[in-house]
Each structure stands twice: as C-alpha cells, then as structure tokens.
Amino acid sequence: MNLAHWITGGTRIELNGHHLFVRQDGEGIPVTLLHGFPTSSHDWAMTVPHLVQAGCRTTTLDLLGFGQSDKPRHHRYSVHEQADLVEAAWERLHIGETALVAHDYGVSVAQELLARAPGRVTRTALLNGGLYADLHRPIPLQRLLHSRVGPLLARLTDERRFTANLRSVLAKPVPDELLHDMWTSVVRDNGHHLAPRLLRYIDDRRTHFHRWTRSLEQYEGPLLFVWGPDDPVSGAHVLDRLRRRLPHAAFTVPAGIGHYPQVEAPEETARALAAFLAV
Template structure:
C-alpha cells in the first residue's frame, strides 16, 4: 500500500495536547504496532492485512515527531512521553488489554510500557531494536546526527543521502518506491530536521538500562523475536544475548534479512506475527 493510501485510511487524534496520526484496521483481538526511527507507521502496511485476516483489531500510529503526527520543532522528545501517548490512545479507543508489536525505536517504548503495566500486554513481539543499550551499534550517520554537528547535518540531509544510509542497514533489497515513501514520511513538515532531537532516545536507553532490560526479562507473557541477523545496528550480536536472557521466548530468525524484517521479508514477517498472535507460533531458529 502506498503512503498516500495508508494516510487516507487514518485520522489525526488529539492526545495530551498533540495530534497523532492513527489507523484502526479490522475487528477482534487488539494488537498495537509501534514503528521505529526515523520512519512511521507506514512500515507496517505489508503486515496489517495478514493480522486483520487472522482476526485482529490492529492499531497503528505515528509517534510524536514522526510521519503525519505533530512535529514540534523545539520539543524535548522522550521515550516516556511516547509511552504516555500510547496509553492515552488506548484510553481514547477503549482498548484495555492488547498485544504489542514493536520495531527499532518502538522496542524502547514497548519496554517502558512493559515496565509500567506488564499485565496489560497479552503478548509481545519485537523486531530488530536496541533492547540492550550496550549492544547498540549506530551507523556513522546516526552518530553524527547525535553529535554537536547534528542540527546542521540534519538540515543538509536529502532523499539521496537518506536512501543511501537506509540501504546500509538492509540485508535484502527493498523497492525504490518503498524507500521513496519512507523519505516522504520523514521529510513531511521538515521532520528530517528533528533527527538530533529524536535520537535522544539513545540517551534514554542508557539512563533507563536496568528498568527496561528488567521489564523485558521479567515479562511472563508470550514473547516472540522476529529478527534480521544481517542488521549491523541490532543484528546477530543482539540475538546471542536474547537467547541467553529470555530462554522462554520464541525466535523467528530471517536469513539474509537486516534491520527492517517487515519490509525486507514482508510475507515471512507477517506470517510469523499472525501465527504468534493467534497462538500458532512456530519459532524458526536459523
């Protein structure tokens, strides 16, 4: 589904003084999908139809500072505020218990939600993300954007540079049209200028390392990791620790896939998530 069609199927909802882009698809058991940095909920477009067909009410949103949601230019963005906004959205939509699926930046938001109220999260599925701050390996561009030169560099970023950096974390090719839509989502309302502010989530991960790793490792609900081992940021080196620290979890490891399983291997990822969310998980540890 193209970005324009995805956006047309959602609405902007006022929450905690901000307007967030939100979509609701399907009926049945609730599941909330949380996207990563620097893109948007459109990353989940290939996944949603499979989950709807499996009998789920799928909630997707653009986090504050991303996609079609508000992008206040001088805001101090934080993972905690993103979790506040998701809880406010659940209240607005009348969602109590829900399954939770998250990728990249979204896994930190998921960890904060698990730390707050793990009983509310019926099942958790996580895709490539910095679950352990000490294992996070940002690409050179992210390091620069997170440095003192970040604001200047962000303003010089264009689609060509963005696409080149995105391709560097992929293991399988992704269509040019998909990458263009990703850039369009990022650049909407000059969102690419916000990268240094949004990247403060790296500092949040360090500051809340024990709280967030503890929330993951103590979680008693069903847990699935859908992982691309070729990801240079959060790939096979993270899997090794997850296997040791989360021995009850299921793993679907996608050979040859990098940082974006839902875009590099959309059918395999959607099937794995649908099976897990409907209690039919068969983890494949490659």
C-alpha cells in the first residue's frame, strides 16, 4: 500500500492542541502500533493487513512532528509528550486495554507508557530500537544532526542524502518507491528541518535510562522481540542483552535483516506479530 493510499484511510484529529494523523483498521483485539524516527505510521502498511486478517483492530498514528501530523517549528519535542498524545488518542478513540507494537523511536514512547500504566498494555512487541541508551549507536548523520551544526545540516538534506543514509541501516534492499514514500512523508511541511529537535529523544533516553529500563524489565505481560540482527544502530549487540535480561520473552530474529524488519522482511514480521497478538 503506497503512502497516498495509506493517507486516504486515515484522518487528522485534535489532541492536546495538536492535529495528529490517525488510522484504524479491522475489528477485534485492540493493537496500537508506534513508528520510529524519522518516518511515519506508513512503516506499518505491510503489517496492518495481516493483523486485521488475524482478528485485530489496529490503531496507527503519526507522532507529533512526523508524517501527516502537525510539525510545529519551534516546539520542544519530548518522548513524554508523545506518550501523552498516545494516551489522548486512546481516550478519544475509546481504547481501554491494548496490545502495543513499537519500533525505533516508538520503543521509547512504549517504555514510557509501560512505566505509567503497565496493566493497560495487554502484551508488547518491540522491533529494533534503543531500549538501552548505553547500547545505542546512532549513524554519523544522526550524530551531526544532534550537534550544533544540526539545524544547518537538516536544511541541506535532500532525498538523495536521506535515501543513502536510510539504506545504511538496512541489511536488505527495499524498493526505491518505498524509500521515496518515506522521504515524502518526512519532507511534508519541511519536516526534515525538525530532525535536530526530534533527535532530542537521544537525550531523553539517557535522562530516563533507569525508569525506562525498569518499565521494560519489570513488565509482566507477554513480550515479543522481532529484531533485525544486522542493524548497525540497535542490532545483535542489543539482542544479546535482551536475551540475558528477559529470558522469558519470545524472539523472532530474521536472518540478514537490519533496522526495519517490518519493511525488509514484511511477511515474516507480520506473521510473527499476528501469531503473538491474535490470541
């Protein structure tokens, strides 16, 4: 499903003074999916149909500053505010208990939600992300965007540079059309200029390291990790710690996959998620 088709299936709703893009599909078991940096909920476009077929009602949203949601220019973005907005969406859409699926930036939002109300989250599935701040290995471009030169570099970013850097965290080729859709989503309303502000999540992870580590390691619900081991940012080195710290969790580790399992191995990822969620 291309980006244009994905957008037509959703709507923008006002939450806490901001307009966020939200999409709901299917009927049955509530499942909320959170995307990563720097893309959007469209990352889940190949996953959602499988979950719907398995009997899930999926809720996907573009977090503030991403995709089709508002992108305030001088805003101080934070993981805590993103969690506030997810909770506001749950209230608006009358979602009580829900399963939670998250990738990359979204895993930090998920950890904050687990720290607040773990009983509300029936089960949790996480894809490659910085679950442990000390193991996070941002690519060189992210380091630069997070530095003093970030605002200037963000303005100079174009589709060619964006695509090259995204491919650097993928272990398997993906269609050019998909990468173009990712760029289209990022660049809407000059969203690529916001990268230095959005990357403050790296600081949030360091500041809230212990809170978020506890929220994950003390979570008592069913837990699945779908993890690309060849991810240079959050790959096998994170997987090793997860296996040690969370021996009760289930793991799906597609061989030869990098940072985006749901994009690089969509069928295997969707099957693993459907089997875990539709119980």
